[in-house]
Amino acid sequence: MSAExxxxxxxxxxMREAIRDALRxxxxxxxxxxxxxxxxxCYAVTRGLLEEFGPERIRDTPLSESAFVGAxxxxxxGGMRPIVEIMTVxxxxxALDQIVNNAATLxxxxxxxxxxxxxxxxxxxAGRQLAAQHSxxxxxxxxxxxxxRIVAPATLEDARGMLWTALEDxxxxxxxxxxxxxxxxxxxxxxxxxxxxxxxxxxxxxxxLSLVTYGGxxxxxxxxxxxxxxxxxxxxxxxxxxLRPLDSATLLESVTRxxxxxxxxEGWRSGSLSAEISARIMEGAFYExxxxxxxVCSAEVPMPYARHLEEAALPQVARIAEAARAVVGxxx
Amino acid sequence: xxxxxADMEWGTLLEWRVRPGERLERGAIIALVDTEKAExxxxxxxxxxxxxxxxxxxxKVPVGTPLARIRSDxxxxxxxxxxxxxxxxxxxxxxxxxxxxxxxxxxxPAAAPRPAALPAAAPPPRAAxxxxxxxxxxxxxxxxxxxxxxxxxxxxxxGGGITREDVERAAARGAPAPAAAPPxxxxxxxxxxDRRAAMRRAIAAAMARAKREIPHYYLATTIDLRPxxxxxxxxxxxxxxxxxxxxAALLLRATALAVHEVPEVNGTFEGGAFRPAEEVHLGVAIxxxxxxxxxxxxxxxxxxPVDVLMRELREVVTRARAGxxxxSDVAPATLTVTSLGxxxxxxxxxVIHPPQVALVGFGxxxxxxxxxxxxxxxxxxxxxxxxxDHRVSDGHRGAVxxxxxxxxxxxxxxx
Numbered sequence: 001m002s003a004e005x006x007x008x009x010x011x012x013x014x015m016r017e018a019i020r021d022a023l024r025x026x027x028x029x030x031x032x033x034x035x036x037x038x039x040x041x042c043y044a045v046t047r048g049l050l051e052e053f054g055p056e057r058i059r060d061t062p063l064s065e066s067a068f069v070g071a072x073x074x075x076x077x078g079g080m081r082p083i084v085e086i087m088t089v090x091x092x093x094x095a096l097d098q099i100v101n102n103a104a105t106l107x108x109x110x111x112x113x114x115x116x117x118x119x120x121x122x123x124x125x126a127g128r129q130l131a132a133q134h135s136x137x138x139x140x141x142x143x144x145x146x147x148x149r150i151v152a153p154a155t156l157e158d159a160r161g162m163l164w165t166a167l168e169d170x171x172x173x174x175x176x177x178x179x180x181x182x183x184x185x186x187x188x189x190x191x192x193x194x195x196x197x198x199x200x201x202x203x204x205x206x207x208x209l210s211l212v213t214y215g216g217x218x219x220x221x222x223x224x225x226x227x228x229x230x231x232x233x234x235x236x237x238x239x240x241x242x243l244r245p246l247d248s249a250t251l252l253e254s255v256t257r258x259x260x261x262x263x264x265x266e267g268w269r270s271g272s273l274s275a276e277i278s279a280r281i282m283e284g285a286f287y288e289x290x291x292x293x294x295x296v297c298s299a300e301v302p303m304p305y306a307r308h309l310e311e312a313a314l315p316q317v318a319r320i321a322e323a324a325r326a327v328v329g330x331x332x
Numbered sequence: 333x334x335x336x337x338a339d340m341e342w343g344t345l346l347e348w349r350v351r352p353g354e355r356l357e358r359g360a361i362i363a364l365v366d367t368e369k370a371e372x373x374x375x376x377x378x379x380x381x382x383x384x385x386x387x388x389x390x391x392k393v394p395v396g397t398p399l400a401r402i403r404s405d406x407x408x409x410x411x412x413x414x415x416x417x418x419x420x421x422x423x424x425x426x427x428x429x430x431x432x433x434x435x436x437x438x439x440x441p442a443a444a445p446r447p448a449a450l451p452a453a454a455p456p457p458r459a460a461x462x463x464x465x466x467x468x469x470x471x472x473x474x475x476x477x478x479x480x481x482x483x484x485x486x487x488x489x490x491g492g493g494i495t496r497e498d499v500e501r502a503a504a505r506g507a508p509a510p511a512a513a514p515p516x517x518x519x520x521x522x523x524x525x526d527r528r529a530a531m532r533r534a535i536a537a538a539m540a541r542a543k544r545e546i547p548h549y550y551l552a553t554t555i556d557l558r559p560x561x562x563x564x565x566x567x568x569x570x571x572x573x574x575x576x577x578x579x580a581a582l583l584l585r586a587t588a589l590a591v592h593e594v595p596e597v598n599g600t601f602e603g604g605a606f607r608p609a610e611e612v613h614l615g616v617a618i619x620x621x622x623x624x625x626x627x628x629x630x631x632x633x634x635x636x637p638v639d640v641l642m643r644e645l646r647e648v649v650t651r652a653r654a655g656x657x658x659x660s661d662v663a664p665a666t667l668t669v670t671s672l673g674x675x676x677x678x679x680x681x682x683v684i685h686p687p688q689v690a691l692v693g694f695g696x697x698x699x700x701x702x703x704x705x706x707x708x709x710x711x712x713x714x715x716x717x718x719x720x721d722h723r724v725s726d727g728h729r730g731a732v733x734x735x736x737x738x739x740x741x742x743x744x745x746x747x
Contacts, residue, residue, distance in 0.1 A: 259470050259496065290470040290495045329489040 005190040012182040014156045014192075015045050015121075018163040019083060021193075023053050026081055029167060032059035032068055033085030042087045043123060043182050069095035069120065073103050076118040081167050086122040089138045089176065103172040104147030115170040119163065124152075125178040125216045125266055126314055132302035135310075137266040139176040139215070140273035143244040149173045150243040151197050152215035154181065156188045158241060161195030173197070176243075178216030178266075200247040202254065206236035208328055209260035212251060212277055214240040217264045217315050224320035233328055243273060251277065252284045259290035260327045264315050269297040291327040296320050333387075335395045336365065336372050336662040337534075341484045343367050344392040345399060354382045356402065361658070363399065368530035369626060370652075374659045380404035396486035467494035475499045504603045506541065506686075531624045542683045546601075547722040550681045551730045555738045556702060557712040563744035579697065580671060581642040583714075583737075585747045587669055587692050588612045588633040588641075590736035596725035597690035597718070597733050598667045606689060606724045611635070615665030615685065616645065618652045626652050627668050627685060628661035638747055673697060679715040689721035690730075692737070 009017075022029045031046060037060040040047030050058040061068035065086055072084040086092045092099065099120070106114045126135030143150045149169060153159045159177070166173035203218065204225050211221040218239050225235040238254050240246065255261050261281055265274035278293040299313040333343045344366040350356065356376050363374045383401040387393055465482045467475070471494045475482055478499065485502045487494035542548075560582050568576040591598045591612050599608040614633035618626055628648045633641060651657050668688060672680045673696040680693035695715040702711035716737055720730045740747060 259468075287469045287473050290468040290497075291490050291493070294490075326490050329495060 006187040007190050008185065009156060009188050010182065010186075011153075011156055011159045011177075011184040012043065012045055014159040014188055015153075015163070015177065015182075016047070016049070018160050019046065019049065020052070022081075022083065022164055022167055023049070023057060025164070026167070028079065028081040029083060030057040030059060030075075030080065031083045031085065032061050032072065034061055034063055034068075034087050036060060036085050041085065043177075043179070045121075045177075045182070046085070065091050065095035066098055069098040070102070072118050072120070073098060073106075073116055076116045076172075077106070077114055082118055083163070083167070084118065084120045086120060088134060088136075088179070089122050089124040090134050090136050092120075092122055092138070099142070099148070099172070099174070100145055104145050107171060108147065116172050117167070117170050118172045119166045119175060120172070121163075121175045121177060123179045124176045125180060126298070126303045126310060127180045127216065129305060129307055129310060130179075130303075131305040135303035137216075137268075137298065139174075139243055140265070140267045140276075142174050142176075143246075143273055143276075145244075147171065148244060149197065150176065151241060152176045152178070152243055154178070154215050154218040154239055154241070155203075156184070156186050157192055157195060160188060160192045162197050162241075164194040165197045168194075169197070176215060180216055184219075197242050198247065200241055200250040201239045202236060202250075203239045204235070204237040206234035207258060208234045209262060209324055210236045210238050210251075210254040210258045211262050211264055211320065211324065212238045212240065212254075213264040214243060215266070217266055217320075220315060220317050221264050221320055223317045224324065227317060227321050228324055231325075231330075233324060233330070235324055240277075246276070246280065248280050248284060251280060255281050255285045256288045259288055261289075262294045262296060262320065262323045262327060264296045264320055266298050266315060268300050269295055270300065272297060291329065294323045294327050296323050333365070333393050333395050333397045333399055334374060334659050336367050336374075336657075336659055337369065337664075340367050340369075340395055342392055342394050345387050345389050346371060347389050348385055348400075349373075350382050350385075350400075352382050352384055356380060356382060364656075365659075367662075368534050369624075370531075370655050370657055372657045372659055372662060374399075376402065378402065378404040378406075394484045394486060465494065466491060467499075468496065470496045471499050478503045528622070528624060535625060538685060539683050542686050546684050546686060546689075548684060548719050549722050549727055549730065550717065550719050551727060551734055552679055552681070552715055552717045553731075553734045553738060554700075554713050554715050555741055557697060557714055557741065560741045560744045561697075561712050575639070577638060577642050578645075581638050581645060582741065582744055582747055583671070583694050584614060584616070584630070584633060584641050584645065584669060585638050586737045586740040587667070588614055588636075589740055589747070590733055591634060591667065593736045594725070594729050594733035596729055597720055599689060599724075600664070600666065600687040601689050601721060601724055602687045606721075609666035611666070613664065613666045615668030615688070616648065617668060617670035617682075618649055620655075621653060626657065626662075627665060627670075628652055628657055629663055629665035631660065631663065667692070669694070671695075673714070679717055681717050682719050684719055684721060689724045690733075691719045693717040693719070 019031060035042055036046045037050040037055060037058045046058060069084055072082040075082045103116050103118055106116050124139055125137050139150055139152060142148055151162050151166065151173060153162045162175060166175060204222060211225060213221040221237050225237050228235045236254055236258055238251065263274040263277045265272060267273055274295045274297055278295060281293050296315045296319050301313060304310050304313055346364040346366050348363050350362045356379060358377060358379045360376050361373045362376050365372050365374050380402045383403050385400045387399045466487060467482050468489060474496045480499060480503055482494055485494050485498050488498055489495040564577055564579060595608050598612055599606060611632045612634040613629040613631050615627040615629045630644050648661055651661065665688060667690055668685050669692045670680055670682045671694040673694060676696055678695040678698060680695060682691040682693045684691045697712050697714045699710045700713050701708045716734055718730050718734050
């Protein structure tokens with residue numbers, strides 16, 4: 001075992017390695033989506049895979065999300081294990097009918113006869129000056145829908161490990177990759193492999209409050225926790241990892257320890273995943289709460305293009321720290 | 333509202349001695365506050381400028397309520413942000429002092445002059461509903477576990493809500509059980525008899541707690557005062573009248589210095605642990621004319637020579653008897669001295685004032701036959717006693733402490 005051996009890599013490479021690993025493990029696995037083949041993927045995740053695995057398994061599709069997601073569902077029903085890449089969550093709206101009305105419901109509608117073992121990967125989130133039509137964080141919408149499993153890898157381990165576990169799930173799994181994470185560099189165990197897609201993870205333990213987050217805001221929350229630690233506030237950082245079904249047990253355990261929570265979510269506040277998390281805490285840990293649950297979300301505006309406005313609209317380290325101080329009762 | 337005594341939960345602001353915009357030096361007296369025990373002048377601990385007065389005279393507020401905002405010299409000039417007083421005043425604030433006219437709800441402006449036939453139908457004074465106490469679910473649960481009421485606990489959480497920590501802090505201070513009468517239900521007017529009754533209750537609470545919680549032990553020794561009295565007479569003979577010393581100053585000085593040898597008698601016992609004090613803040617029990625008792629503290633008594641102790645003793649007694657102590661007078665003492673010599677008794681075995689852990693008593697100075705080297709002669713003697721907390725010290729250490737006082741009184745010139 002070379003468990004000690006660690007390699008320098010990026011989130012993008014870890015994700016590519018996960019796809020390569022899946023293609024090697026299972027001949028039923030194939031990749032399809034816009035520009036995944038010859039172009040190497042809009043975010044270069046699939047670069048080099050066409051050359052390695054050939055056009056049968058790395059398939060460029062027409063620009064029709066509804067068509068190629070539907071084809072993916074059909075392939076899954078037919079016994080294949082498709083990995084469908086939708087360029088971004090913004091374009092997934094064109095495939096909403098296929099995802100919500102078909103992929104999510106067929107098991108139920110067929111009386112348990114038809115599983116849809118489909119994995120859909122897509123980029124989500126803002127922060128790259130792509131303006132209002134290319135910066136949505138709509139994973140919370142999908143997390144609303146029974147029949148889907150929603151995961152949000154935020155670390156190299158999860159980028160490398162979640163895909164295979166998702167492919168093994170007999171039902172549809174949507175993987176949300178935050179666009180700012182692809183370039184994230186770090187060390188990964190050389191033998192890193194599949195990880196669970198059921199449990200939330202404590203990324204930093206703390207006793208004074210829980211910062212509950214996932215995906216693109218995990219890094220910001222960890223930075224905020226480090227800042228708070230320098231002020232004597234020990235924030236626990238909880239990475240939800242799986243947005244549906246939510247790991248309520250780990251969430252409630254954390255809040256029961258710290259008695260305070262700040263939910264950090266890049267989605268808009270109203271009717272959001274952060275609202276769901278806040279409600280779960282209230283339902284399950286009301287008598288443990290020493291302060292109202294606070295939320296740090298994106299401003300409720302179409303995402304601005306201008307950098308300073310976009311930065312102002314998104315959750316940032318300073319705002320997370322400020323919310324944390326307020327629930328702890330530190331008056332600034 | 334400063335805590336002007338370990339048992340103080342509420343205070344009534346009687347009057348402001350400053351105005352917004354006024355410059356203050358550290359130590360200035362800014363307000364007069366009525367506790368249950370006395371009217372006390374509140375001093376300011378930082379130099380700066382008064383930005384805003386947040387509490388109206390005549391308002392009764394819990395300890396910890398901001399009374400005023402003062403921008404200290406150290407702070408950068410910031411635009412004034414008006415902060416409304418966070419704590420709602422208690423409904424029936426006792427009308428401040430006689431000259432202030434009673435506040436009556438104004439009739440609606442549109443109302444026609446009332447017919448003379450209905451003069452008595454004055455609107456009832458608006459009884460504001462008791463404001464809901466904002467406390468976190470966890471704080472409420474914890475308070476219930478501790479059998480504690482939330483009234484009067486200062487909230488430090490978001491929006492001023494009471495948190496678990498606030499409850500636990502209040503519990504450590506010995507906050508009232510929920511059954512205790514709400515402070516607002518007391519005296520309709522802040523008259524002298526009510527003050528006296530309130531003081532009686534405060535003393536009762538402190539002494540009952542002392543006897544309930546503190547395992548007292550008692551020691552006594554008789555001290556030959558001839559050297560001290562002789563030194564005092566010689567010293568006073570050459571001093572102008574205002575600078576003359578009383579024996580009491582020597583007794584205080586000897587006590588403060590003896591602490592050095594037995595630090596277990598100086599400090600506080602709270603939350604199950606003794607915390608020794610670094611300095612000796614010597615409480616001096618003063619009986620008030622007409623009944624009652626206060627024990628203002630002389631700060632850092634171990635560092636003050638006899639002359640200074642004498643001056644401060646004289647001043648604090650004057651203020652106590654006038655019923656106007658200062659906030660620094662009533663800051664917590666670490667050890668208290670009581671003396672009933674004036675009343676003619678020879679010994680006093682006192683009750684410790686919690687959370688302190690000891691009390692030193694001095695009786696009357698009397699002439700008694702005293703055997704010295706086989707001969708009997710008349711000497712002035714005093715009986716010194718020690719009541720001490722057996723959780724913190726044992727009889728042996730207590731004896732060492734009393735001997736240390738005696739030894740120091742034998743060489744008064746060294747005091």
